[in-house]
Every structure is written in C-alpha cells, then in structure tokens.
Amino acid sequence: MKAKIAVLAGDGVGREIVPEAVKVLKVVAEKFGHTFDFAYGDVGGQAIDKVGVPLPQDTLALAKQSDAVLLGAVGGPKWEGLEYSLRPERALLGLREQLGLFANLRPAKLYEVLADASTLKKEVIEGIDILVIRELTGGIYFGKPKGIEALPNGGERGVNTEVYTTEEIRRIAKVAFEAARRRRKKVTSVDKANVLESSELWRRVVIAVQKDFPDVELNHIYVDNAAMQLVRNPRQFDVMLCNNIFGDILSDEAAMLTGSIGMLPSASIGAQVGLFEPIHGSAPDIAGKNIANPIATIASAAMLLSYAFKLDREAHAIEEAIVKTLDLGYRTKDIHSAGSRLVGTTDMGEAVVRNLK
Numbered sequence: 346m347k348a349k350i351a352v353l354a355g356d357g358v359g360r361e362i363v364p365e366a367v368k369v370l371k372v373v374a375e376k377f378g379h380t381f382d383f384a385y386g387d388v389g390g391q392a393i394d395k396v397g398v399p400l401p402q403d404t405l406a407l408a409k410q411s412d413a414v415l416l417g418a419v420g421g422p423k424w425e426g427l428e429y430s431l432r433p434e435r436a437l438l439g440l441r442e443q444l445g446l447f448a449n450l451r452p453a454k455l456y457e458v459l460a461d462a463s464t465l466k467k468e469v470i471e472g473i474d475i476l477v478i479r480e481l482t483g484g485i486y487f488g489k490p491k492g493i494e495a496l497p498n499g500g501e502r503g504v505n506t507e508v509y510t511t512e513e514i515r516r517i518a519k520v521a522f523e524a525a526r527r528r529r530k531k532v533t534s535v536d537k538a539n540v541l542e543s544s545e546l547w548r549r550v551v552i553a554v555q556k557d558f559p560d561v562e563l564n565h566i567y568v569d570n571a572a573m574q575l576v577r578n579p580r581q582f583d584v585m586l587c588n589n590i591f592g593d594i595l596s597d598e599a600a601m602l603t604g605s606i607g608m609l610p611s612a613s614i615g616a617q618v619g620l621f622e623p624i625h626g627s628a629p630d631i632a633g634k635n636i637a638n639p640i641a642t643i644a645s646a647a648m649l650l651s652y653a654f655k656l657d658r659e660a661h662a663i664e665e666a667i668v669k670t671l672d673l674g675y676r677t678k679d680i681h682s683a684g685s686r687l688v689g690t691t692d693m694g695e696a697v698v699r700n701l702k
C-alpha cells in the first residue's frame with residue numbers, strides 16, 4: 346500500500362526516539378513492499394520556539410492530510426512558565442480536538458523476559474496482555490454544568506457533570522468490540538452502574554452494541570472491583586472498555602503492572618486520522634543523552650500499522666523483532682538489570698531493525 350505518515354517528534358526524548366521508529370517503519374516498507382511517505386512537522390515547545398505556537402496551522406494541515414500521525418512527546422521545563430494557551434501540552438489537546446480523536450487505546454503487555462526485573466510477583470503479572478480503551482471526548486471532564494461558583498454563605502461550590510449520550514457510548518463500544526475481535530474476543534465494560542445514571546445508560550448501550558458482535562464475550566465490572574482485580578488477577582482481562590475518567594485511572598494502573606514506562610505505546614483514533622505515540626512524556630531528565638528507550642515509540646509505530654492501515658502482519662513483525670531484541674539481552678538503562686547488555690537509544694533502534702530484517 347501507499348500511505349502518508351505525519352511525523353511529529355516534538356520535544357525532549359521525542360527527538361531521539363521518533364527517528365528510531367521511523368527507521369523501523371522504513372524497513373517494514375521495504376520488506377513488505379509498501380510505500381510510506383514521511384512528512385515532518387513541528388509540535389510542542391520546539392514549535393513555540395520556531396513559530397510562537399505549540400500547534401502551528403501547517404502542522405495541523407499536515408496531520409489532516411496524512412493517513413496517520415506518529416508523535417514523540419511535547420513539553421519540558423523551558424516552557425513551563427508560559428500561559429496555559431501557549432503551553433506545549435496544548436498541542437496534544439488541539440490535535441485530539443481537531444482530528445476528532447474519541448478513543449484512546451493503551452495496551453499493557455508483559456514482555457516475559459522482563460518479568461524477573463519487575464517488583465511485582467511473577468505469578469500475578471505473567472501473561473498480562475490487556476488493552477484499555479478509554480473514551481476521550483465525553484464524560485465528567487467535559488460535561489456541563491461545570492465550574493466553581495460562589496455560595497450566598499460565602500463558601501464556594503465546585504461542579505462537574507458526568508454526561509454521556511447513546512451515540513458517544515455506541516461509537517466507543519464499537520471500537521472495543523472490533524479490537525476484541527482481533528484479540529482474545531473478550532470485552533469487560535467498566536462502569537459504576539449501581540450508583541451512576543450515566544453508567545446505567547453506558548451498560549445498556551454496550552449490551553445493545555454487543556448484539557452485532559455475537560462472537561465477542563461481554564461482561565461488566567464495577568470500577569472499584571476493576572481496580573482491585575487488575576492487581577489481583579490481571580490475566581482475566583482482554584479488552585477493558587472505560588469511560589473517560591475510569592479509563593484515565595485504570596490505564597495508568599494497568600501500565601504500571603508491566604514495568605517500564607519506556608515500553609508502552611498508545612493509539613488515539615477517531616473518524617479519520619489516528620495519532621500514535623508512546624505513553625510517556627518528553628522525559629527532560631534524560632533527554633539528549635541517547636539513553637531513552639525507543640521501544641514505546643517503535644511499538645506505537647506497530648499500532649499505527651495495525652489500527653490505521655490494518656497491516657496486522659507487519660505490526661506483528663515489529664512486535665516479534667522487539668521480543669527478539671529483548672531475548673538477545675539488549676536493554677536500555679530503564680530496563681537494565683544484571684547480566685543484560687546495556688545499550689543506548691540508537692543501538693536499541695538498530696537492534697530492532699536488524700531483528701526485523
């Protein structure tokens with residue numbers, strides 16, 4: 346196939362890890378006979394330095410005209426003093442809004458060879474392979490009324506409102522069932538239907554959507570129990586379908602089960618162009634030293650192939666190359682332990698490229 350990929354490296358370690366992922370995508374193109382055109386754009390702090398805004402119009406146009414966006418990270422201490430509308434993080438919100446990204450997909454998968462290095466018990470974490478799907482544009486973060494208002498007695502009242510419409514629930518539920526179909530065919534919908542009306546509707550709509558996916562098993566879990574089960578018996582989960590706030594919390598919890606933040610990819614998808622990025626930030630503390638782990642970004646590139654282009658075989662080849670590289674003992678500093686082979690960002694990227702070829 347022929348496709349255009351917008352590449353937005355951004356700030357900090359983004360500038361070091363994104364080139365490694367691009368190298369990997371180029372090898373995939375060569376190996377499987379695809380043509381990927383890479384178009385580079387500015388985003389975040391470096392865009393502020395260059396043109397004064399975190400999300401330049403050119404970048405937005407580039408993203409919209411592409412078939413997928415690969416992003417590194419944005420932000421850093423240099424831009425922290427700026428007013429909110431000029432902060433690098435605004436670029437992410439802007440992209441999400443403008444691209445209509447309503448679903449955030451975060452896999453938490455344990456690489457077996459790293460199980461020993463984890464502080465968690467091996468029996469608990471072994472075999473973890475969860476996909477947390479978080480609704481991104483609705484729920485309590487956006488519902489109205491919201492605000493802080495004065496009370497006659499001199500106090501104040503802070504208000505947020507959890508709102509979901511049938512259509513918002515239906516489209517995110519569809520994403521979950523479709524994803525589950527390509528995995529272990531099990532969706533666990535997370536809610537608090539014993540207390541919240543929005544959750545009652547959530548559950549009802551999810552049940553209705555499942556009728557179109559009879560091959561996918563559906564069960565429901567209250568969010569408090571989900572938080573507990575994630576650390577007690579995480580292997581029971583395949584796809585976890587969550588609203589905005591529950592997904593925010595549970596995706597972080599699930600991620601930490603598997604250890605390093607430098608290993609975990611994410612995808613944000615909407616009606617058209619998807620955005621693929623590591624879950625970690627710009628890591629200013631290690632930026633510019635060639636020590637950041639590029640695997641989260643390389644795995645994000647694999648998600649890009651799978652979710653944006655439906656190139657599952659190619660995505661799988663990248664995942665296998667990552668596993669092989671780890672099996673051979675290559676480790677960046679964040680996942681390094683005694684007896685393994687400590688390498689830098691570029692060497693790790695090269696090793697994955699070699700194992701892909």
Ligand code: ATP
Binds near residue numbers: 358638
């Ligand atoms: P943000 O607010 O942008 O999410 P943050 O302050 O929450 O940023 P990160 O930038 O993700 O955090 O960094 C958190 C910690 O994880 C830091 O110590 C950082 O060095 C480490 N870290 C993040 N990404 C990587 C990576 N790719 N390789 C190694 N370590 C990383």
Ligand code: MG
Binds near residue numbers: 626
């Ligand atoms: Mg953070």
